[in-house]
Amino acid sequence: MNEYSIGVDLGGTNLRAAAVDREGRVLEKISVDTNFEGGRDAVIGDIVDGVNHLKKNLSTHRLAGVGIGVPGFILLKEGFITNSNNLPYLENYPVRDAIEKKLGTPIILENDANAAALGEKWMGAGREVNDLVLLTLGTGVGGGIIMGGRVLHGMDGMAAELGHLTIDPFGPPCGCGNLGCLEKLASATAVESAAMLMSLSAHPMTSKEVYELAMDGNAKAQAIFGQMGRALGIALANLINTFNFPLYLLSGGMLPAWNLFWPELEAQVKLRSFTYRNSKTRIEAATLGNQAGLIGAAYLPFLSMDLGHK
Amino acid sequence: MNEYSIGVDLGGTNLRAAAVDREGRVLEKISVDTNFEGGRDAVIGDIVDGVNHLKKNLSTHRLAGVGIGVPGFILLKEGFITNSNNLPYLENYPVRDAIEKKLGTPIILENDANAAALGEKWMGAGREVNDLVLLTLGTGVGGGIIMGGRVLHGMDGMAAELGHLTIDPFGPPCGCGNLGCLEKLASATAVESAAMLMSLSAHPMTSKEVYELAMDGNAKAQAIFGQMGRALGIALANLINTFNFPLYLLSGGMLPAWNLFWPELEAQVKLRSFTYRNSKTRIEAATLGNQAGLIGAAYLPFLSMDLGHK
Structure with missing residues (x-):
């Protein structure tokens, strides 16, 4: 059964999600104009809907996990975002756990620039x-x-x-x-x-x-x-x-x-x-242009598996 | 047979060397007022003499290796020192290989501040x-x-x-x-x-x-x-x-x-x-004060062994 992972990039103006296979090929991709003013539940709802949409179309594949790149400082252990200029209502809220609960899938949060760096390392200018x-x-x-x-x-x-x-x-x-x-x-x-x-x-x-x-x-x-x-x-x-x-x-x-x-x-x-x-x-x-964060976010679950969930 | 290593710290005014065991205990220590103006051969000679002096007194122990902390940029692979204000005559000279040849023991060169940081990590303020x-x-x-x-x-x-x-x-x-x-x-x-x-x-x-x-x-x-x-x-x-x-x-x-x-x-x-x-x-x-570089230099051979000489 083919394995894939889903990367989500929560940008300043929209939310993008991509299903990516082990080799870094984008299987499917969506972009949603998120109503960021809608507040916490609207944004979390959009993330969950986006992931579920991709999952539905790939039901014959095995989902390795979901990585989400978000702007702001991430407290990794807690799964919190702090000091995010764009998403103030997500600050100091257990956003990772909330999404995990709704999706029933492990989530890895990552700072968006870290995710972009990882994407460039995996599939972009940093491959070598x-x-x-x-x-x-x-x-x-x-x-x-x-x-x-x-x-x-x-x-x-x-x-x-x-x-x-x-x-x-x-x-x-x-x-x-x-x-x-x-x-x-x-x-x-x-x-x-x-x-x-x-x-x-x-x-x-x-x-x-x-x-x-x-x-x-x-x-x-x-x-x-x-x-x-x-x-x-x-x-x-x-x-x-x-x-x-x-x-x-x-x-x-x-x-x-x-x-x-x-x-x-x-x-x-x-x-x-x-x-x-x-x-x-x-x-x-x-x-990788503005795809780097998306690709890097999708790489997070694979990397975590390779490292034995360290 | 007890194992020990020798750390050498080539400071601005003198040369110090210490025999240190696996637990970081200093077994023996010497300090030599090196004639830095004597040039390359004098300094290398002093290093070799210092190491040999310590070896002689510890002949019942097994020598794991010799680490040397030196001021300046180190080109690790080449075993060269570059841009060292204090030791210009050691620049762009295969100093590691020259000492190895005279001692018949593998040498690890390290920048003196790197060695001090490693010493503090091993036995000093950074132990935890x-x-x-x-x-x-x-x-x-x-x-x-x-x-x-x-x-x-x-x-x-x-x-x-x-x-x-x-x-x-x-x-x-x-x-x-x-x-x-x-x-x-x-x-x-x-x-x-x-x-x-x-x-x-x-x-x-x-x-x-x-x-x-x-x-x-x-x-x-x-x-x-x-x-x-x-x-x-x-x-x-x-x-x-x-x-x-x-x-x-x-x-x-x-x-x-x-x-x-x-x-x-x-x-x-x-x-x-x-x-x-x-x-x-x-x-x-x-x-660790001015012992940090010495302790860290001595730790280099142990660390290298623990890492499988990576």
Whole structure:
């Protein structure tokens, strides 16, 4: 009997779920515009419905388990989410147990960036390595660290909060309580707020509009992406000096701006990391796009089985 | 037949070696004032003599191996040292193979801070955990990361170069090529150079003199240790946000200044790490003092045997 697992990705605007086999092939996939304003029961209901829908169509296969990638800090043992900007009503609520009860299937919760890193390791740009760091550049900046083929969780499941690395000790304040977090300097939100501070236009601009302006040659808009590259370069230099891993990946909605931020990023990494200058460290774009989290979430049950549910 | 191993610590001013049994008991210990200016052959000769001296006195025991902690970046596979400020003549020379040949015993090279972290894990402040980060605060700042009870090496053995984390992107230049490295803000050398910049006295002061001035209530001298605490706090917040480990240790010659740098260190970690504020993270003084590297070096052969020479 063929085995498959279901991955769920609870994004900022929608909920996606995919049935994936042992070889990483997507058997079936759905996307639901979740009513996030509907609150806890609506979101949990949508997750359960999505999983059940996939299960029904694959009744001749054996379900290995369900992995769910969610934004926010995950307390792994407790199966809780804390400090999730998008899903406040799921905070400090036994969300894993609630879903397990409704589905009758073991659930593995994972931070969305960790899931994306795992997805890239399994089927994406990190297939050839066992150790990598992923930075997701979207509305915020997330991080995932894969070490020995597994997600680095730390003692509470809160490792790899790389969006909250201090890059500029006197930089802009962050919702986490810190100043000068990477996320406040290298996310879509950071680009948009820099555009506002620089009075790039009379009205608020989206990061895409700032990107287009930069591509058209606007020096101020280009400087914003230079600043982003500088922050990323400092963060990556620190990560390289810490881990000496072979591969560091960037992903997320800001990836199309690669050519705009790369020159400053590379200059900073070269300046700040002896290890980068003297090793075969690669900094590359992730390849699974917004599927990484979904694929990684689906991999969680397989990985857990392989590790004997450690 | 009782088994023992020999640890060697090649410090800035002397060479120490200890014979240690499986339980971490030091059976015998020697210290040699090495003539570091004597060059490569003199230093290698001293290492070989030290090991042979210990071996002779323990001829009824079985030697498991020899571990050597050395300052600088270690290329593990090659058995090379690179970028060692103290031992330039050992750079890019097959030092491991040369010593192995003379001793007829397998040698394991390790960065001195990595060895100290391993020593603290085996017999010191980290005995109860499997995951910790150590920062050594001496002439420079070194780092060691223990993960799952083993040293994190990365792909080349250059992981945990934590003295070269960028703390202040526009800070003082460092020999590694970077600006604002932790080492340039939180080492004895940093304290001494800050004292000079602040004109604390007409003559260059040692870090100990600056410490004594601060303990006597001198506000400028106290500010220097505040700056040191601030840099350490930023570094530790970043490490905590990256690893979510249970334990972070500080060791080295600057440790007596703990009370002078701790208040600012703690304030920075609280400000900059959501994880610190919401977990049972401990930041503590290491307990083995300058024996940590020696003990850790001696542990290397045992650990290697336990891991099946992986």
